[in-house]
Amino acid sequence: MSIEIRNLRKTFGEFDVLKDLSLTVESGELLALLGPSGCGKTTLLRIIAGLETADAGQVLFHGEDATQRPVSERQVGFVFQHYALFRHMSVFDNVAFGLSVRPRASRPAKADIRERVMRLLKLVQLDWLADAYPDQLSGGQRQRIALARSLAVEPRVLLLDEPFGALDAKVRKDLRRWLRQLHDDIHLTSVFVTHDQEEALEVSDRVVVMNRGVIEQVGRPEEIYEHPASPFVTQFLGDVNLFHGRVGANHVEIGDYAHPLDGQAPAGKGEASVYIRPHDLEISREAGQALATGTIEHIHSVGPIVRVELRRQGSGELIDAALTRDDYQQLRLALGDTVYVRP
Numbered sequence: 001m002s003i004e005i006r007n008l009r010k011t012f013g014e015f016d017v018l019k020d021l022s023l024t025v026e027s028g029e030l031l032a033l034l035g036p037s038g039c040g041k042t043t044l045l046r047i048i049a050g051l052e053t054a055d056a057g058q059v060l061f062h063g064e065d066a067t068q069r070p071v072s073e074r075q076v077g078f079v080f081q082h083y084a085l086f087r088h089m090s091v092f093d094n095v096a097f098g099l100s101v102r103p104r105a106s107r108p109a110k111a112d113i114r115e116r117v118m119r120l121l122k123l124v125q126l127d128w129l130a131d132a133y134p135d136q137l138s139g140g141q142r143q144r145i146a147l148a149r150s151l152a153v154e155p156r157v158l159l160l161d162e163p164f165g166a167l168d169a170k171v172r173k174d175l176r177r178w179l180r181q182l183h184d185d186i187h188l189t190s191v192f193v194t195h196d197q198e199e200a201l202e203v204s205d206r207v208v209v210m211n212r213g214v215i216e217q218v219g220r221p222e223e224i225y226e227h228p229a230s231p232f233v234t235q236f237l238g239d240v241n242l243f244h245g246r247v248g249a250n251h252v253e254i255g256d257y258a259h260p261l262d263g264q265a266p267a268g269k270g271e272a273s274v275y276i277r278p279h280d281l282e283i284s285r286e287a288g289q290a291l292a293t294g295t296i297e298h299i300h301s302v303g304p305i306v307r308v309e310l311r312r313q314g315s316g317e318l319i320d321a322a323l324t325r326d327d328y329q330q331l332r333l334a335l336g337d338t339v340y341v342r343p
């Protein structure tokens, strides 16, 4: 089921949390809402769910206006950061809960509930824990059970609010892959809130980058990463170096390096901000045609990538470069060396 959000506005007191926000979630896609703390992600998710009302705008489910529809009629499933499992109930009963509390007329027969719960527990690969209690589970297992429980009532949309936020880094990584796999199996329209860029890029079909109540960019993970639409997106998506350049007729000059514009029309003449990621920088001992000259201040050499931090001559800014171990060893870099930086 698709979700369309039209011109949504939400104010808390004096504070505009969502400012005229429009967005479409395609049927069957896994969409990440990514942005810093306080940018309005959770508020948007709660409005989609019907847990919060908007001041203006509409939410359409499958083309139908659902703005005034109560939560109970929206057929949405939720998973929150803090597992909301009932501690006094077994895993089986937790997953069965949404079905067993239905009015008699719409409640499936006991055998059908059993069949459905066991199918879901298999789907989240925890059927062997059906008789366990939440206290006996790890954090990651609890979140998988919470997910199975939200799926039991056959929602048309799944909403996940920082579902792995409380887990440690390793479990988080495993669960991301697992969620992606699960989504590929069930193709349920899902909206996933996170402030972790790596998580958003790895898990989702498309990413919505939010900042202060507005959408900065919507796109597939590689589009967002390779072609960020604004300085905010560039910086939010990971480490990046800022260089100040000057725009010429068909090139941008940074230091004594000239980058051809290859027919791309510059936005205007004059100053330009040029963002370059650490792994797109090259370090050399040869002078000339360089973006900058720097002195090595720090070398962090763990794993296949070596991070080198340079103090830039002139401005004193720091430049962060990421080299492969081979390049690093060939250059024989040492603290205090003066080197040249190129893209």
Ligand code: ATP
Binding pocket: 012, 013, 017, 035, 036, 037, 038, 039, 040, 041, 042, 043, 044, 195
């Ligand atoms: P986080 O990642 O920290 O959860 P978020 O992007 O999900 O952030 P929201 O939870 O949507 O952000 O909150 C956006 C802003 O609205 C915040 O400044 C928050 O303090 C404010 N806010 C949220 N809910 C309420 C409320 N019920 N009353 C007043 N202010 C609120």
